[in-house]
Amino acid sequence: MNYWLMKTEPDVFSIDDLEARGREPWSGVRNYQARNFMRDAMAEGDGVLLYHSNCPEPGVAGLARVAGKAYPDPTQFDPKNEYFDPKSPRENPRWVLVDVAFEKRFAAVLPLSWMKGRPELAHLACLQRGNRLSITPVDPTSWSFLLAEARRIERR
Numbered sequence: 001m002n003y004w005l006m007k008t009e010p011d012v013f014s015i016d017d018l019e020a021r022g023r024e025p026w027s028g029v030r031n032y033q034a035r036n037f038m039r040d041a042m043a044e045g046d047g048v049l050l051y052h053s054n055c056p057e058p059g060v061a062g063l064a065r066v067a068g069k070a071y072p073d074p075t076q077f078d079p080k081n082e083y084f085d086p087k088s089p090r091e092n093p094r095w096v097l098v099d100v101a102f103e104k105r106f107a108a109v110l111p112l113s114w115m116k117g118r119p120e121l122a123h124l125a126c127l128q129r130g131n132r133l134s135i136t137p138v139d140p141t142s143w144s145f146l147l148a149e150a151r152r153i154e155r156r
Contacts, residue, residue: 003047003138004037005060005126006100010052015061015105018050023067023101027075028083030095034135039070039096041137048100049138049146051126052109059111060146067101107154110146120145 006026008014018024029035048064072093075083088094115121125136138146 001046002041002043003049003140003143004042004066005049005051005124005136005138006064007051007053007126007134009054010061011055014052015050015102018062018064018100018102019105021102023099025073025097026100027073027097029073029097029134030083030085031133034133035095037135037137038098042066042070042098044068047138047143048103049143050100057109057111059109059113059115060106060150061109062105063103063147064100065103067099070096070098073097106150107156110149110153118145 010016013024026038029038044066046066048066049060050062050064052058052061073083073095075081076085076088076093076095077090078084079086083095085094112127115124116127121127121142124138124142125131125133
């Protein structure tokens with residue numbers, strides 16, 4: 001099993017939205033490295049930390065899981081969609097997505113400011129200077145550390 005951090009802007013799509021829908025196609029990714037993670041490395045059942053970005057308190061808001069194999073992102077073919085890609089052929093699509101299923105909302109967001117101050121998380125890709133990827137891998141030790149912190153907050 002692999003673990004991932006997937007960023008989303010909560011005013012566009014939040015942990016609340018995912019909880020309400022239960023499962024959602026993770027569409028609109030237009031970065032080749034993030035696409036390759038979905039296409040080549042993600043598998044059904046992989047864990048996902050859902051991270052709220054571009055908001056007053058960015059951080060990890062909850063858990064989800066990868067709910068299936070990657071498949072072509074239909075938004076690339078829709079000229080009315082903001083993620084339309086006229087250079088992506090239907091017979092060999094450029095962009096893929098995975099479905100993500102809701103697992104759990106944390107009692108409180110694990111803030112970016114807190115994460116940056118934790119030496120245990122210093123190597124996380126999402127915390128590295130200049131990293132703007134919307135999908136990054138999370139190592140098992142960091143995954144366990146973040147889940148333990150979320151449980152500790154719930155017990156308060």
